[in-house]
Amino acid sequence: MKKLLLLITHAGALIAGVALGIYLLPILVEPESPGAEAITASQSGALFSTEFKRDLKGSDFLHWGEGRLTLSASQAVFEGELSPGPDYYLYLVPKFVEDEAGFLEIKSQSLQVGSVKTFGGFILDLPPNIDLQNYSAAVVWCERFGEFISAGQFRN
Structure with a gap:
């Protein structure tokens, strides 16, 4: 049971990290907007x-x-x-x-x-x-x- 809970929490953290990365990457590499x-x-x-x-x-x-x-x-x-x-x-x-x-x-x-x-x-x-x-x-x-x-x- 402990291993299953550990697997679920780590998988959830991985999925959340990937989703956050997909959202944040364009912001982090965005060139400067025209003035x-x-x-x-x-x-x-x-x-x-x-x-x-x-x-x-x-x-x-x-x-x-x-x-x-x-x-x-x-x-x-x-x-x-x-x-x-x-x-x-x-x-x-x-x-x-x-x-x-x-x-x-x-x-x-x-x-x-x-x-x-x-x-x-x-x-x-x-x-x-x-x-x-x-x-x-x-x-x-x-x-x-x-x-x-x-x-x-x-x-x-």
């Missing part, structure tokens, strides 16, 4: 903007985003906060979705803009010759775990 000046400068010339809200159907206490995304002809700029996590990507999508199921339905029609490595704002270069008129919303998605983080509609 307010860089974000403000990059937002000039914005063609579209949208708000990311925390209360979307697919967001929860571990997976959320809150802030403002602006799109110019050459850059996507996010000013706000994202919950920390690994392997986040920004996608431009043809229609607004607010959960995993909705995004998975249109993922093949979406454009992966780039990897999001900072959680306190980011600046990503858009691919050359992109036509923003082909998209109406943006989604932050966790590739590693297939989790919806947040989204915003910038065009009807």
